[in-house]
Amino acid sequence: MILGIETSCDETAAALVTRDGELAASVVASQAELHARFGGVVPEIASRHHLELIDAVIDEALRRAGLTLEGIELVAATQGPGLVGALLVGLSAAKALAAARELPFAAVDHLQGHVAANFVRGDGGPFEPPFVCLIASGGHTLLAHVRSHDGFEVVGSTLDDAAGEAFDKGARMLGLGYPGGAALEALAAGGDQTAFAFPGSPAERARGRSPSRAAFAEGLDFSFAGVKTALLYALRELPEAERQERAADLAASYQAAIVESLLGRTARALEASGLGRLAVGGGVAANGELRRRLGGLEVPLHVPERALCTDNAAMIASAARFAERLEYPRYLALDAYASGERG
Ligand code: KG4
Ligand code: ZN
Secondary structure, eight states, X not given: OEEEEEOSSSEEEEEEEOTTOBEEEEEEEEOHHHHHTTTSOOHHHHHHHHHXXXXXXXXXXXXXXXXXXXXXXXXXXXXXXXXXXXXHHHHHHHHHHHHHHTOOEEEEEHHHHHHHGGGSBBTTBXXXXXXXXXXXXXXXXXXXXXXXXXXXXXXXXXXXXXXXXXXXXXXXXXXXXXXXXXXXXXHHTTSOTXXXXXXXXXXXXXXXXXXXXXXXXXXXXXXXXXXXXXXXXXXXHSOHHHHHHTHHHHHHXXXXXXXXXXXXXXXXXXXXXXXXXXXXXXXXXXXXHHHHHHHTTOSOEEOOOHHHHSSOSHHHHHHHTTSOOBOTTTTTTOOOOSSSSOO
16 A cells, blocks of 8 residues: 655645555645635745645545555655645655655655556546646646656646646636636636637637747647737726626637647647557646547547546555655655756
8 A cells, every 4th residue: 555645736635545556545635725815825835734734634544545554555755846845744744654664665756646647546547658648737737758657758848837827827817716727717618719819829820820930839838928918918908898898708718729729739749759649637637628629639538537637645656656666764865856857
């Protein structure tokens, strides 16, 4: 039995997964409401709350699985990327639990965790490599080739905001709460997605685009700065009364531009890789328009259940099955890393 712990952002999570990838229990305590009034995650507040919640979350996961710590054979925690202060809470708790019993330890990369969410058994899973993986959350947006269980090759990532962040910033401009992705989708449902030709949208393409943008669009990297600015300007140019009236059209056009950007690059990554199978993860995978469009790509598509798409610890325990095992006490000096490669 593997105990996984995840505290890279604002979710305090613990889960138990068997060595065969069967999910025994997964507990996620979200702090989203605590951060909502600040319009984003406040790192210091996140760390403090992880500290308050971590023991109770681990206890609850054990209780739900009908286990005690005596039943754990391997402990795993997210090492990065993420907020270092937040990561250190989960990493330290995991190291302490492992060290007290001289158990082996696995340090897991958060993005490898999102990939490994596909390897959890149950509800349509496991979905095994090889496949192309699109991860789109509030913190990251990337395309990866996944050819084995223990690694992935990033072929495209965002040059500025993550897709979820773009949804959240758009939602904020439209006066919706934080995080605003789901609210923006709900508003968009009543709108016309061709009303505004935002950068990268099908509507813009239909009107013909500049050669420079056409060249950019051939790559696999994402950029959401343009569509964000376009929404800001569109709002500025509308008279107050019309802003309300056209809110649904603005939301629908904005969502269409983001979805088109995700879809186009995913389609090209699939084509270039020859892998012919697609998995999607991250909170943005909940978006109905994105799912509908991805479903039209005509390749086998796996979207883990929602609780496995958003940040959770089951994906960390799942990744730990294939990660390097560090024997006691080799892991005691492990440090967290904020971004990029392992430190
Ligand atoms: O993976 P996640 O729960 O947390 C991390 O960021 O790691 O992703 C949260 C993000 C937020 O930006 C949220 O606005 C977005 O996913 N999101 C959505 C939807 N539901 C959540 N974006 C678009 N449409 C949705 N239905
Ligand atoms: Zn994540």
